[in-house]
Amino acid sequence: MKSDSEDKELETGTGEFVNADDAAEAEEQLPDEIGDVKVADEVISIVAGLAAQEVNGVIGMSGSFAEGLNEFLGKKSFAKGVRITVDGHVVTAAVYVNVEYGSCIPEIALEIQEKVK
Structure with a gap:
């Protein structure tokens, strides 16, 4: 049986695991706009x-x-x-x-x- 902390860990895709709460907090800190796309x-x-x-x-x-x-x-x-x-x-x-x-x-x-x- 998994503990609560194990259930909240997420794989980052690089083989590393992070806490789900930390990932959600980092996602909230991302800016709404990353850049501009300009079409001539x-x-x-x-x-x-x-x-x-x-x-x-x-x-x-x-x-x-x-x-x-x-x-x-x-x-x-x-x-x-x-x-x-x-x-x-x-x-x-x-x-x-x-x-x-x-x-x-x-x-x-x-x-x-x-x-x-």
């Missing part, structure tokens, strides 16, 4: 652009003259047609698309919003 605006733009291109009825992304010139020179940009604004924890994406003739634009716009979210 360009990465968010690429993901939003790829998501928008998956929608039926979207035939391409509408970019600026500079993006068109870069594409002409052979530099493909997956972020073409996407403008990202980051304000604290809020990200706003403006997505500019070319829609197939005869498509229902409001339906496509709603689907793009859902895909990008």
Whole structure:
């Protein structure tokens, strides 16, 4: 039969045992935030652009003259047609698309919003 102190011991994974009460106390002392994860605006733009291109009825992304010139020179940009604004924890994406003739634009716009979210 085990004593109370043996029941409260936990293995740390390194072959060592610690008292369960000490482990719980150490866990309470950990900070809520360990660090920050930062995602570059360009990465968010690429993901939003790829998501928008998956929608039926979207035939391409509408970019600026500079993006068109870069594409002409052979530099493909997956972020073409996407403008990202980051304000604290809020990200706003403006997505500019070319829609197939005869498509229902409001339906496509709603689907793009859902895909990008």
